[in-house]
Amino acid sequence: MIEALTEQPLDEFMQQKVFAPLELNDTYFVVPKAREQDLTSFYNVVDGQLQLIETSAMSEFMSRPTSFSGGGGWDMLGNGGLVTSAGDFAKLLQLILADGSLGDVKILGPSLTAKLKTGASDGLMRSEMLPGCTYSYYYYLPEQQRLGVFLTHTLPFAHLNAIYRFNDLAVQQ
Amino acid sequence: MDNSKGLDQFNRDIAEAVDQGLLPGAHHLVRESGTIVNQQIVGYGHVKGKIKLHEHSLFRLACASKLFVSVGLLTLVELAL
Numbered sequence: 001m002i003e004a005l006t007e008q009p010l011d012e013f014m015q016q017k018v019f020a021p022l023e024l025n026d027t028y029f030v031v032p033k034a035r036e037q038d039l040t041s042f043y044n045v046v047d048g049q050l051q052l053i054e055t056s057a058m059s060e061f062m063s064r065p066t067s068f069s070g071g072g073g074w075d076m077l078g079n080g081g082l083v084t085s086a087g088d089f090a091k092l093l094q095l096i097l098a099d100g101s102l103g104d105v106k107i108l109g110p111s112l113t114a115k116l117k118t119g120a121s122d123g124l125m126r127s128e129m130l131p132g133c134t135y136s137y138y139y140y141l142p143e144q145q146r147l148g149v150f151l152t153h154t155l156p157f158a159h160l161n162a163i164y165r166f167n168d169l170a171v172q173q
Numbered sequence: 174m175d176n177s178k179g180l181d182q183f184n185r186d187i188a189e190a191v192d193q194g195l196l197p198g199a200h201h202l203v204r205e206s207g208t209i210v211n212q213q214i215v216g217y218g219h220v221k222g223k224i225k226l227h228e229h230s231l232f233r234l235a236c237a238s239k240l241f242v243s244v245g246l247l248t249l250v251e252l253a254l
Contacts (some may be wrong), residue, residue, distance in 0.1 A: 002242070005249055010242070017248045018241065026229050027241070039231045040218040043197050050194055050220060061233070082238035083231040086200040086214075092241060094207060112247045116240075136237040145206045151232035152199040153218075162187070169179050169203075 011064075021105050022095065026085035030064045031056075039083060040153040053155070086149045093140045093147040117142045137162070139170040146170070177211075184213045191216040198226040 006013050011029035019027050031039050039056035056062065061083055091102070096116045100108030117125065125140050135155055140147040150166050180203065190196040198216020202209065218226045234241070 002246055002249065010245075014242065014245045018245050026231060028231070031231060035231065037224070038218070038227075038229060040226070040233075041197070041220065042233065043220070045195060048195065050197060052221070055219070082234045082241055084234055084241075085229050085231060086202040087228060089234075089237075090202050090204055092244065094204065095244070107244065108247050108251055112251055115247065116243065136232060136234045138237060138240070146204070148201075148203045150199060150201045152196060153232055154196055162183075165183055165186075169176060169183060 018092075018107060021107060022091055022102060024084070024088040024091060026083075026088045028061070028083050029081055031059075031061050031083060033062070036062060043154045045154060050154070084151075086151050089136075089138060089149045089151070090147060093138060093149070097140055097142055097145055097147060137166050139167060141170060180211045184211070184215075187213065188215050198230075200226060200228075200230065200232070 002008075002013055003010055014029070018024070026038075028035075036056050039059060039061060041052060041056060042054040042059070044051045044053050061081075095102050095107060096113055099110040100106060100113035125142075135152050137150040138148060148166065148170055150162065184201065187196065187199050187201065191198055196216065197220050198218065199213070201211065201213040203211035214226050214228065214230075216226055218224050218230045
């Protein structure tokens with residue numbers, strides 16, 4: 001949708017409108033070669049042992065996809081194609097808690113930002129609680145001005161029950 | 174309610190999982206009113222070679238990418254208003 005409206009590749013649009021203004025210098029659709037070592041290797045757990053799935057060097061995040069709008073490539077990226085650091089993720093959540101502005105940088109107005117604060121009956125906005133869907137957990141509690149980020153690089157990550165305990169910690173504070 | 178004990182226990186369990194080889198590593202960050210109240214960076218970005226995770230290690234977001242893109246999409250709505 002973003003590409004259709006702006007006639008820009010999604011990564012360029014996001015860089016201009018969100019990543020650069022917020023100085024999210026660890027957030028990428030495509031990781032620069034100079035930061036290859038910073039991109040974590042990716043693992044699975046088989047019979048209680050870590051098994052390497054992907055090194056950073058072989059990762060699809062190191063090269064720009066060949067398919068763009070209409071080919072399905074960027075659609076997939078919008079759904080799940082970002083890498084980031086915990087610090088950058090926390091900054092994005094802080095933006096939402098701060099009604100769309102951080103310091104002198106305004107990304108969204110308060111009324112639109114409010115749309116990112118609604119939808120959870122208990123006020124706890126959080127990552128989907130589907131073990132295996134995601135290994136990057138987050139929550140933000142607007143009333144308490146509290147946020148949490150937990151990032152790892154293992155699939156699946158249900159074996160430690162961490163997502164449930166992580167979310168429990170949010171509401172226990 | 175102070176749950177610093179809960180956070181400490183969670184951090185210890187994650188560190189233990191790394192020691193047991195069940196998890197390569199993790200970065201856990203909690204902020205309240207803009208201040209960091211908990212941060213744990215434990216384990217390895219690359220287990221082979223024991224290259225440690227650091228503050229700017231990059232993780233795949235998977236489903237959570239949608240939150241970032243949602244903010245981008247809303248900037249277009251803002252322009253249209």
